[in-house]
Amino acid sequence: DPFAGDPPRHPGLRISSRKPFNAETPAELLTERFLTPNELFFTRNHLPVPAVDPGSYRLRVEGPEGRVLSLSLSELRSRFPKHEVTATLQCAGNRRSEMSRVRPVKGLAWDIGAIGTARWGGARLRDVLLHAGFGEERDGEWHVCFEGLDADPGGAPYGASIPYGRAVSAGADVLLAYEMNGEELPRDHGFPVRVVVPGVVGARSVKWLGRVAVSAAESPSHWQQNDYKGFSPCVDWDSVDYSSAPAIQELPVQSAITHPRPGAAVPPGELTVKGYAWSGGGRDVVRVDVSLDGGRTWSVASLAGERAAPGRAWAWRLWELRAPVPAGAQLEIVCKAVDRSYNVQPDTVGPIWNLRGVLSNAWHRVPVTVTR
Numbered sequence: 141d142p143f144a145g146d147p148p149r150h151p152g153l154r155i156s157s158r159k160p161f162n163a164e165t166p167a168e169l170l171t172e173r174f175l176t177p178n179e180l181f182f183t184r185n186h187l188p189v190p191a192v193d194p195g196s197y198r199l200r201v202e203g204p205e206g207r208v209l210s211l212s213l214s215e216l217r218s219r220f221p222k223h224e225v226t227a228t229l230q231c232a233g234n235r236r237s238e239m240s241r242v243r244p245v246k247g248l249a250w251d252i253g254a255i256g257t258a259r260w261g262g263a264r265l266r267d268v269l270l271h272a273g274f275g276e277e278r279d280g281e282w283h284v285c286f287e288g289l290d291a292d293p294g295g296a297p298y299g300a301s302i303p304y305g306r307a308v309s310a311g312a313d314v315l316l317a318y319e320m321n322g323e324e325l326p327r328d329h330g331f332p333v334r335v336v337v338p339g340v341v342g343a344r345s346v347k348w349l350g351r352v353a354v355s356a357a358e359s360p361s362h363w364q365q366n367d368y369k370g371f372s373p374c375v376d377w378d379s380v381d382y383s384s385a386p387a388i389q390e391l392p393v394q395s396a397i398t399h400p401r402p403g404a405a406v407p408p409g410e411l412t413v414k415g416y417a418w419s420g421g422g423r424d425v426v427r428v429d430v431s432l433d434g435g436r437t438w439s440v441a442s443l444a445g446e447r448a449a450p451g452r453a454w455a456w457r458l459w460e461l462r463a464p465v466p467a468g469a470q471l472e473i474v475c476k477a478v479d480r481s482y483n484v485q486p487d488t489v490g491p492i493w494n495l496r497g498v499l500s501n502a503w504h505r506v507p508v509t510v511t512r
């Protein structure tokens with residue numbers, strides 16, 4: 141069993157597959173805290189968790205003109221300043237189960253919990269690339285490719301890439317992280333070193349990082365080339381051409397209701413609706429609208445937490461709305477967020493349906509009964 145060496149997991153996680161291990165944070169726990177506790181943070185593994193010995197671990201960074209940098213964990217910690225970033229990671233497939241209710245899709249049946257927020261600590265990728273001999277600018281199109289130490293039975297590692305400009309940008313805050321919420325990275329989240337690309341789909345934040353290379357082409361990995369792309373609802377498995385669509389990087393604006401849960405019965409009086417909202421690319425969420433009647437009338441939710449520096453809003457906003465609800469009412473609670481660029485969420489999921497069930501960000505709708 142290639143998964144026999146996987147680490148133990150918290151029993152509170154909602155499991156969507158055991159081998160490889162995939163599990164999400166239960167919705168009601170998502171907004172209990174601004175920072176998601178490590179043991180409850182969603183886990184998205186495509187392969188067995190590699191056993192990495194921190195003493196012999198080396199990160200291979202391929203510099204210009206064939207020069208290779210090999211960094212031990214202690215060198216990564218001591219040679220580069222530690223930088224900390226609070227960032228939300230979201231899987232491209234978060235909320236896929238709503239999409240598969242329209243028509244079946246291929247992928248894990250995530251509810252709203254394939255998202256979480258942590259305080260990540262590590263070296264800036266920028267500092268490591270500059271140390272390896274790369275410059276701030278590079279003419280032409282370049283990509284920084286990452287390889288994990290996890291590999292499929294044929295030996296192909298998990299891999300992904302991001303554009304060079306994002307990788308070297310000081311403002312993009314891309315990390316080679318060795319800490320998560322003040323602790324060393326847990327094994328499921330990439331011990332000893334992972335990439336964290338704030339504002340970008342989780343798939344590019346490569347865990348168990350083994351190799352960094354700069355290339356004129358995007359990562360040749362299956363997960364960069366033939367997965368994690370969006371398509372029209374008219375595209376099916378016979379007609380799909382993965383080379384025709386760009387790899388997902390920055391994610392669209394997203395929000396969801398964590399409390400109450402669909403189908404719940406709530407007492408009459410004052411109801412507190414809670415949820416999260418986030419947008420990709422560092423665009424801050426400027427407003428969350430909530431409706432209790434399926435979108436006919438709206439109220440503005442209050443956003444908790446601090447506003448981030450412009451263009452660097454990497455973390456979600458938790459929000460809350462208190463409203464009186466009459467005995468016996470049938471509510472359809474809806475939320476929708478607006479980001480700094482005035483991007484909004486689509487009202488229904490049908491028109492954004494796609495065969496892989498990614499980018500599912502329609503208004504979140506939660507039917508609830510008020511008891512008598």
Ligand code: MTE
Pocket residue numbers: 181182183184185186187229230231232287288289290298299328329330341342343344345346347348
């Ligand atoms: N990195 C490696 N090496 N292997 C993986 O399977 N999964 C990716 C990304 N990095 C993955 C990986 C995907 S699709 C997501 S959404 C995030 O890791 C999830 O990170 P987490 O498990 O720490 O939440």
Ligand code: MO
Pocket residue numbers: 184230231232233342343
């Ligand atoms: Mo993902």
